Amino acid sequence: MKIGRIVSEKRKERGMTQQELADFIGVSKASVSKWENDLTYPDITLLPLLAAFFDITLDQLLDYHSQLTADEIKRIYQLLQNNLVNKSGEEVLHELRRFVRRYYSCYPFILQMGLFILNHYDYFPSVSDQEKADVYIDEARHLFLHVKKNTKDAYLINQATNYEAYTLLALKRPDEVLTLLGQHVPAYFPTESLIASAFQQKGELDRGVATLQSAIAQYLYVMMSGFTNYLQLLLNDFEKFKTTYHRGKVVADTFDLSHLHPIIWVNFQLSAAVGFAQFEQRDKVEEILTDFSHVVAKLSLPVELHGDAYFDQIESWLAQLELGQQLPRKSENLQEELFAIVLEHPVFIPYHNEPFYKKIETLKEHLNE
Structure with missing residues (x-):
């Protein structure tokens, strides 16, 4: 989080000293100084007060963005691929899961993370190859389900459904594939x-x-x-x-x-x-x-x-x-x-x-x- 930088910028925009901000919030000047120098974070109960005082949202105060651009999604995917060269599969998997938690409501990104798992799970740690396939393919499936259930984007829903079917096929659950997709190829309109x-x-x-x-x-x-x-x-x-x-x-x-x-x-x-x-x-x-x-x-x-x-x-x-x-x-x-x-x-x-x-x-x- 970049909360210290945001507090410093907003305080200076108001022409306030650290002491004046401290007096208003009800903390010591040293506390404000530590926030702005990224030594500590404000207590969670103070965040709404700081956001209201600076007339910004909590997300703006935390400099948090829940959605990623298409270019940012590409960069993260490429980053994870590159890390497979010089990091262990366990470390990369930990990074991926951390990204998933952070951008859980960015459905295009979650879809790509599910695909990343499908394309690279052989690098990830496991006891046996079969267990590895079952565990990670099912993890990808749940990401696709999350996208399908929560997004309102018809294109993403269709993609997530197809990828879910792929995971079910890989898990040897053919009846569920046919239930999900039907038994006939739909007519295509160009x-x-x-x-x-x-x-x-x-x-x-x-x-x-x-x-x-x-x-x-x-x-x-x-x-x-x-x-x-x-x-x-x-x-x-x-x-x-x-x-x-x-x-x-x-x-x-x-x-x-x-x-x-x-x-x-x-x-x-x-x-x-x-x-x-x-x-x-x-x-x-x-x-x-x-x-x-x-x-x-x-x-x-x-x-x-x-x-x-x-x-x-x-x-x-x-x-x-x-x-x-x-x-x-x-x-x-x-x-x-x-x-x-x-x-x-x-x-x-x-x-x-x-x-x-x-x-x-x-x-x-x-x-x-």
């Missing part, structure tokens, strides 16, 4: 087309272009994530699995996804490689994992969202996202984590002696030097 048309009518063509570019980029990311998940549902149907992979790859190659959004591309390729390995398609496994290793090795860390020559007007959209251009998951150790998936997944055990697999092991060791 509001971005209306926004772009409105800009066009106003003669603001650049903003209309930027609107539709950002929408198409999002559709692309969602579509590729859909392909990634769909592949895992087709492990009993090789022909449809193969067709789905090829169609997804055509889309990815068309939009140069390995450069535009390498993380989504990598997830798609890993999903495909796991499936082809189960179908014992050795040539496809080698082709995909070799390509995968080349892309992962060239990742520029930390990974940030960005546009390209086609999506050349999406920077303003990226800037206004909850986390801006940064990824929700800490990306400094991303290369090592991605290689670990390939080198530790049991489905790839039959390939451990293959020359291409040995090259991947060597590449990982080289990156760790």
Whole structure:
């Protein structure tokens, strides 16, 4: 709290001495001096009297702000991510919980703290991996519930509901997911087309272009994530699995996804490689994992969202996202984590002696030097 500075500033604005303020409040001059030099705080019973005397609110007296700006939320999220590098997971978790208590009524912030837990709980302390997942995923779920129950913002309610469903799925409670979201995909109304048309009518063509570019980029990311998940549902149907992979790859190659959004591309390729390995398609496994290793090795860390020559007007959209251009998951150790998936997944055990697999092991060791 900066109460000492506030008291000093307000007293001087009134042209009062410390003694005059002390006489009015009913304390000693030494007490006022200690407040202003941040040696002690006023007794809690004196705070309403001080606020009334200076004609300010208690929040103004304490210099307390319950709401954070979008930029402040991004900075705190980034701060916590950075602290994972040089602090223990326990310390970062303590910091996060302290922030949550302080800004418990800032619902956009609470939503992001729930996401931070989901994206980084593997850094936090626990007895076992399963216990860790259950404990921290449920902690995130309660943050999303808090947002959903208390905010009046329809957009935040929708986000919190979707994230709550994600946590329920992670906790293996599928019936609750279906109860929460329903059993059919809702019809989608493309509001971005209306926004772009409105800009066009106003003669603001650049903003209309930027609107539709950002929408198409999002559709692309969602579509590729859909392909990634769909592949895992087709492990009993090789022909449809193969067709789905090829169609997804055509889309990815068309939009140069390995450069535009390498993380989504990598997830798609890993999903495909796991499936082809189960179908014992050795040539496809080698082709995909070799390509995968080349892309992962060239990742520029930390990974940030960005546009390209086609999506050349999406920077303003990226800037206004909850986390801006940064990824929700800490990306400094991303290369090592991605290689670990390939080198530790049991489905790839039959390939451990293959020359291409040995090259991947060597590449990982080289990156760790």
